[in-house]
Amino acid sequence: MTQVLIAYASKMGSTKEIADAIGVELLKLGVSADVRDVAGVTTLKGYDTVVLGSAVYAGRWRPEASRFVKRNAPGLAARRVWLFESGWIGKRPETITPSPFAAKWAGRIGAPPPTVFGGRLDPKLATGPIDRLLAKRMPGDARDWDEILAWARTLAAALTGDREEHR
């Protein structure tokens, strides 16, 4: 049976919430998934599918997510992988492009181009002075839960489609 790892890299919690929502949706659709902080994942053993998501800061993935991809590149290349990132705030940009790191590594590990979701900035959750300053200047939550759950459903459909094919 397909076992999915949903690993996330999140500083202020919003990417974790996206990962949790994807996990709940997959479980609802009969796909077994564990949601884990990527910093604590030491092996891919036991998982045949990986969903990896990171928050974007200054145009880059969180360091623990980048490290995970580099360290586990062969294991990821041997598995079905979907990547997502979360970041933009405010009005939806006309063109949404994934960060260069994620786009490059998706190609290297044979994953589809990363999916980009909106992010959240909340001054109450910001920790360092720079994060707080930015969060105060442009607070908001651009996460579109319908879009996120629809994406989770496309993953579930792909995975359950595999199951049917292998019967």
Ligand SMILES: Cc1cc2nc3c(=O)[nH]c(=O)nc-3n(C[C@H](O)[C@H](O)[C@H](O)COP(=O)(O)O)c2cc1C
């Ligand atoms: C200092 C700072 C820099 C950021 N840089 C970017 C960026 O370059 N691109 C982007 O899309 N979002 C950027 N963001 C927005 C965050 O990615 C967004 O708030 C995200 O939802 C945070 O995720 P987290 O709560 O999981 O840490 C930045 C936020 C802060 C505080």
